[in-house]
Amino acid sequence: MRRCLFQILALFGTAVSLAAADEAAIEAFIREDRHKEAIEALRAAADIPAERAAPVKCFLESTFTLRKAVFQQNSLSVPFSDRILGQPARGRIIAADESGFTVDFGVTKTARKWHEISPVRLVRIAVAAAPDSGVTLAAAYRVASAAGDGKLTEELAAAIKAVDPALMSQAERPCSMTFSDVSTAEEESGPKAVVRESSAAKPVIVHPEEDPTRILRLPDCGWLSRTSAGYRAGFLEMANVVYNRQEWRDWHPDGGAPLKMARGWMDGKRYFAFRVMANRHDSLPEPLQKIIPSVTKDDGRVIPMYWDQSFIDEHKKLIDVIGKQVGNHPYLSYVDIGAVGDTGGEWVLYGDRNKMGLTPDRADHLVWSFVRMYRAAFPRHVRLYLATAAFGYARNQQDLVEYCAENNIGRRLDGLCGQTTEENFWAKRYKEFWKETPFQWEGAYTTLEWEKDGPWDTAKVLEAGLEYGPSYITYADSHVDGENFAKTKTELLQKYGAKLGYRFVVREAAYSDAMSPGRTYNLLMVVENKGCARCYADREVEISFLGSGGRVEGAVRAMPAPGTSKWLPGEPLKVAVQFKVPGLASGNQILAVALLDDHPMRPNNRLDMGMKVRTKDNRYVLGKVNIR
Numbered sequence: 001m002r003r004c005l006f007q008i009l010a011l012f013g014t015a016v017s018l019a020a021a022d023e024a025a026i027e028a029f030i031r032e033d034r035h036k037e038a039i040e041a042l043r044a045a046a047d048i049p050a051e052r053a054a055p056v057k058c059f060l061e062s063t064f065t066l067r068k069a070v071f072q073q074n075s076l077s078v079p080f081s082d083r084i085l086g087q088p089a090r091g092r093i094i095a096a097d098e099s100g101f102t103v104d105f106g107v108t109k110t111a112r113k114w115h116e117i118s119p120v121r122l123v124r125i126a127v128a129a130a131p132d133s134g135v136t137l138a139a140a141y142r143v144a145s146a147a148g149d150g151k152l153t154e155e156l157a158a159a160i161k162a163v164d165p166a167l168m169s170q171a172e173r174p175c176s177m178t179f180s181d182v183s184t185a186e187e188e189s190g191p192k193a194v195v196r197e198s199s200a201a202k203p204v205i206v207h208p209e210e211d212p213t214r215i216l217r218l219p220d221c222g223w224l225s226r227t228s229a230g231y232r233a234g235f236l237e238m239a240n241v242v243y244n245r246q247e248w249r250d251w252h253p254d255g256g257a258p259l260k261m262a263r264g265w266m267d268g269k270r271y272f273a274f275r276v277m278a279n280r281h282d283s284l285p286e287p288l289q290k291i292i293p294s295v296t297k298d299d300g301r302v303i304p305m306y307w308d309q310s311f312i313d314e315h316k317k318l319i320d321v322i323g324k325q326v327g328n329h330p331y332l333s334y335v336d337i338g339a340v341g342d343t344g345g346e347w348v349l350y351g352d353r354n355k356m357g358l359t360p361d362r363a364d365h366l367v368w369s370f371v372r373m374y375r376a377a378f379p380r381h382v383r384l385y386l387a388t389a390a391f392g393y394a395r396n397q398q399d400l401v402e403y404c405a406e407n408n409i410g411r412r413l414d415g416l417c418g419q420t421t422e423e424n425f426w427a428k429r430y431k432e433f434w435k436e437t438p439f440q441w442e443g444a445y446t447t448l449e450w451e452k453d454g455p456w457d458t459a460k461v462l463e464a465g466l467e468y469g470p471s472y473i474t475y476a477d478s479h480v481d482g483e484n485f486a487k488t489k490t491e492l493l494q495k496y497g498a499k500l501g502y503r504f505v506v507r508e509a510a511y512s513d514a515m516s517p518g519r520t521y522n523l524l525m526v527v528e529n530k531g532c533a534r535c536y537a538d539r540e541v542e543i544s545f546l547g548s549g550g551r552v553e554g555a556v557r558a559m560p561a562p563g564t565s566k567w568l569p570g571e572p573l574k575v576a577v578q579f580k581v582p583g584l585a586s587g588n589q590i591l592a593v594a595l596l597d598d599h600p601m602r603p604n605n606r607l608d609m610g611m612k613v614r615t616k617d618n619r620y621v622l623g624k625v626n627i628r
Contacts, residue, residue: 221501
């Protein structure tokens with residue numbers, strides 16, 4: 001503790017002469033999570049000048065999360081990678097104190113000292129224990145840079161890039177984390193934004209009007225509708241993503257008709273997703289039927305021996321080809337990790353697996369081979385989905401969960417039906433999926449059969465399904481089903497489509513009514529996620545200045561704090577965006593805000609938000625501003 005405090009003070013050129021009593025008091029405050037008292041005690045004990053207080057406060061506040069996560073908890077249970085006897089091993093930290101920690105590798109427990117691991121690895125442990133510690137790194141980098149400590153700045157930069165390169169843009173902002181132009185105050189009506197500027201400037205507080213019913217057109221959530229070659233497009237009007245499944249033999253060689261169809265949908269600026277199916281041995285291309293062995297099940301079905309290395313190798317060749325052809329297409333929404341299972345890629349095998357030859361070791365090898373081959377075939381910005389049943393193939397399901405969370409892989413579950421007025425038999429644990437990875441519901445049976453052949457009420461099914469935080473729900477299993485469902489259930493599609501996925505609404509925005517080019521200002525917003533799901537990417541906000549006729553006079557981009565991945569459904573959240581005004585002519589203009597896509601092939605795509613007043617290119621109007 002003493003060493004840590006000394007390093008903080010030395011960073012600012014402050015004499016390190018804390019008395020033991022002072023240090024004990026500060027340490028107690030930190031352990032009790034009493035931030036303000038710790039900062040005041042440290043400032044008083046070290047006699048820090050007032051002009052140095054802001055960066056010290058900034059640094060100390062940002063380090064509390066990191067320190068608490070690493071040093072104070074006694075059961076962190078966070079991942080830890082190491083090498084035992086020359087082999088890679090994955091364990092979990094099960095105990096930690098200020099001197100060191102203990103890692104449980106399943107078969108052995110190993111003690112480590114904090115000083116024995118590099119700063120980068122220590123940071124990774126901290127980030128795994130406390131997601132908000134990324135902000136800690138960014139703040140520490142800014143303080144070290146402002147203090148001129150080149151070595152520490154370089155070390156922190158390496159740590160940030162190792163954890164999340166996107167944080168560098170946040171880290172390279174000015175040192176002070178306080179907002180010089182905007183602060184907050186509590187009023188009777190709730191949190192209000194107050195702008196502090198020169199005496200000539202005044203605060204502007206606006207409340208954009210919500211558009212509660214419009215279905216947002218977003219690239220990574222919404223209604224999903226199945227289609228295939230020759231299907232009409234009329235029933236896809238409400239679908240955000242067009243989804244296709246075709247048998248393996250139809251994709252070969254080097255991409256068959258379905259691949260051309262996929263490019264056709266994407267080139268037509270429709271978000272597209274697909275899955276390769278191989279639920280029968282004769283669904284393979286004829287040449288591969290001679291190479292890949294089969295197994296006959298008790299019901300007479302002949303399926304490929306999915307776990308045979310020939311099947312794995314040949315499928316990898318196919319996925320590599322598809323990845324090269326469409327992996328960087330701007331309208332590729334996601335790819336299913338399919339081809340295994342009786343039902344066309346659901347990873348469900350009915351019957352005795354051991355009797356078929358699928359031992360636990362082979363199952364583990366199979367699922368890991370598939371998730372790694374798909375991740376390698378497609379760029380990381382392309383999201384993948386893996387059926388929930390596949391997690392049962394892994395010997396260590398938690399490792400697979402962590403791999404998916406780290407590699408942009410969501411979970412897909414078949415069975416959006418079975419909701420009755422009396423009970424919901426869906427497993428409660430599914431409600432936790434969205435917190436770790438994106439979650440997608442697919443309907444069992446076609447949607448029209450829910451009421452025709454089953455005891456299920458469509459509205460109740462969809463209502464209950466939204467409670468699981470899905471990014472997608474499939475509403476059509478075929479073009480006939482889709483067209484009929486869209487005609488007979490239009491109101492339901494509209495009602496629940498407006499709640500599906502994430503839906504950001506700016507409830508309140510505050511900014512200075514007068515701004516000058518070249519100066520830095522802050523936009524403070526109260527944002528509410530009116531959807532049911534999380535946004536799994538941190539996206540930039542664009543601040544635009546509009547002239548007469550809505551002409552864009554200038555625009556700047558900046559990362560909001562907190563990032564959009566933290567804008568969760570529920571209570572409104574205070575969000576700040578710090579930006580520098582571009583070169584603009586003097587006069588009155590309109591300030592507008594937009595949320596930008598994070599896809600590298602769609603850098604200028606402005607995403608839908610849930611407010612009414614917007615331009616054709618999705619810039620949402622806030623209010624007037626005077627440029628002087």
